[in-house]
Amino acid sequence: NAGVTQTPKFQVLKTGQSMTLQCAQDMNHEYMSWYRQDPGMGLRLIHYSVGAGITDQGEVPNGYNVSRSTTEDFPLRLLSAAPSQTSVYFCASTTKGGTGELFFGEGSRLTVL
């Protein structure tokens, strides 16, 4: 059982480049979300989705796009990378009607030069 899988694990970008962080889960979870982790900060919510075709903004959505075309996949797109987006990104999922316990991917460390 793979759980939540994120790719890539590491990425270096130049300012202005775009890229997509991939997230896939095989637990048939309805709810998925993206967080970023910065030194001295708690995990901050970027975007979330309550089901295929439905997405919404979290606390820090600027500079990021998401889509949810299937239950399994929830990619996070950086449109024009900025050094302020240097961070560790976590994708998480949870099941509808459950306790809300989040299952996290292993994280993607992104550096923007």
Added chain:
Amino acid sequence: ILNVEQSPQSLHVQEGDSTNFTCSFPSSNFYALHWYRWETAKSPEALFVMTLNGDEKKKGRISATLNTKEGYSYLYIKGSQPEDSATYLCASDPYSGGGADGLTFGKGTHLIIQP
């Protein structure tokens, strides 16, 4: 945006000693309080999800209590072992969606167990 505060930020404890730390959260619009354990180079893993005032949960040597009226939760570790070294995160779920809208996390308590 709700503020979730954790204290202390870091803690050094001798192996075998017991310890505890605190999470405070807004008591209004409360649905659930989560605790996660986050080991270096791994992903956070859930310890407890608590919803009821006065609730107490236990997993091995780790336990947690919840006071929703005053907005705090304590995490206790009894007889600390080196493998308990980790960052412990708490998070508030203020809605009835059971995590649908995401959680608000504190900054964590970084626990180091010294042999």
